[in-house]
Amino acid sequence: MKIAIFGNEYQSQHLPGISRLLMALEQRAVETLVEIKFHSFLVEEGLAVEELPAFDAAAMPPVDMVMSLGGDGTFLTTVMWVGPQQTPIVGINTGHLGYLTAYRLDEAETAVTQLLDGDYSVEARTMLQVECEDHEVKHPYALNEIAILRHDTSSMLSLCTRLSGIELTTYQSDGLIVSTPTGSTAYNLSAGGPIMSPAARCLVLSPLSPHSLTMRPLVVPDDEVVTITTSSRAENFQVSVDGEVHVCRMGTAVTVRKAPFRAMVVQPRGHHFSMALREKLFWGQH
Numbered sequence: 001m002k003i004a005i006f007g008n009e010y011q012s013q014h015l016p017g018i019s020r021l022l023m024a025l026e027q028r029a030v031e032t033l034v035e036i037k038f039h040s041f042l043v044e045e046g047l048a049v050e051e052l053p054a055f056d057a058a059a060m061p062p063v064d065m066v067m068s069l070g071g072d073g074t075f076l077t078t079v080m081w082v083g084p085q086q087t088p089i090v091g092i093n094t095g096h097l098g099y100l101t102a103y104r105l106d107e108a109e110t111a112v113t114q115l116l117d118g119d120y121s122v123e124a125r126t127m128l129q130v131e132c133e134d135h136e137v138k139h140p141y142a143l144n145e146i147a148i149l150r151h152d153t154s155s156m157l158s159l160c161t162r163l164s165g166i167e168l169t170t171y172q173s174d175g176l177i178v179s180t181p182t183g184s185t186a187y188n189l190s191a192g193g194p195i196m197s198p199a200a201r202c203l204v205l206s207p208l209s210p211h212s213l214t215m216r217p218l219v220v221p222d223d224e225v226v227t228i229t230t231s232s233r234a235e236n237f238q239v240s241v242d243g244e245v246h247v248c249r250m251g252t253a254v255t256v257r258k259a260p261f262r263a264m265v266v267q268p269r270g271h272h273f274s275m276a277l278r279e280k281l282f283w284g285q286h
Contacts, residue, residue: 001116002031004060004087006078007038007069014094014105015045018069021092021108022049028116033063057081064088065115065266069105071095072186076242079127079143083263088122090115090266099185099280100143102267114268121269125198126180126222127259130241133252142242143263144183146256149175149208151247153234156211162227163220168205171215175208178226178256182263185281193217198265198273203258226256 003025011018025032032052034042039054055061060081066089068078075091082089091101092108102120103111114120128142150157159171179188181196184204189195193206194217203224206217220226230237232250239246239254248254277283 001065002033002063003065003067004033004035004055004063004082005038005067005069006035006057006074006081007041008071008074008077009037009041011070011094012045015042015047017094017105017108018042019047021069021105021112022047022052024109024112028112030112030116033061035060038069060085065090067092068101069094071098072100073243075100076143079263080139080141080242080244083127083141083143083259084261086261086264088264088266090120097280099276100182100265102265102271115266119269121267121271123198123265123267124262125182125265126201126203127261127263128178128180128203129257129259130239131255132239132246132248133254135246135248135252137239137241137246139241139244141259142183143180144186144242145177145179145188145240146254147175147177147187147208147238147240148228148230148254149238149240150232151234151236151238153232155233157237158231159207160229160231161205163224165225165227168218169215171207172211173207173209173215176228177204177206177208179204179206180222182265185277188217191217194219195277222258224257228254228256230254 036054042049068075068091093101094105130146159176161168181198181200184196191206201222207215
């Protein structure tokens with residue numbers, strides 16, 4: 001098996017666990033490649049990884065599986081690079097919440113055994129694709145959400161929103177989130193939107209601080225094409241693609257649709273999303 005590893009550079013305290021993970025992969029004769037920035041970080045921190053091949057994230061060679069070492073932010077960045085190839089991605093959590101990850105770092109040896117024995121499942125997760133009129137989005141795909149936000153102003157936004165060309169409404173608000181089921185537990189949840197099963201085939205539109213009590217989160221089928229045209233007294237607004245921010249001129253039309261592929265997320269066999277709700281979001285606890 002060939003595995004590519006992505007990671008962030010803010011986990012010096014986790015180097016012993018990372019070392020054990022790499023050793024477990026070596027002992028099972030896994031061909032391991034490391035993303036070049038993470039590779040440099042590990043070398044600088046004194047881990048003996050010089051013999052492991054390094055690769056550029058923009059030109060990752062074909063592999064059987066990808067490991068994301070970090071928290072949810074690292075996982076989203078990994079999906080950004082790997083998603084179009086539809087290579088299975090397994091998250092190893094070294095962060096705080098790690099809602100998107102399948103294993104903790106102290107479970108790394110168990111994870112390696114299960115992965116190599118085929119004792120896992122792969123969940124196909126809906127992703128979003130965004131297009132901004134007259135503005136190039138280098139990484140246009142999101143696993144969690146696309147958000148339209150204010151930029152350097154306190155002025156309210158007017159967001160004229162259409163579903164597959166049919167007028168829906170004009171939101172008067174601080175912004176609008178278009179979320180996938182996976183992202184329903186992220187920004188959408190903080191904005192008062194509903195939690196959805198990752199297997200659901202729908203999207204959620206959640207306004208941010210709407211100026212009308214009738215403006216509530218709306219669930220729509222995931223084959224809808226959402227077009228948003230924004231106006232305000234400000235000159236610019238922001239488009240956030242899973243946290244990667246693009247500044248657009250006011251009046252720019254933003255189109256959000258289901259991506260032509262889905263992210264392949266690895267989970268332990270028998271995993272159900274309700275487990276993550278209970279264990280990581282403390283669902284139902286008082």
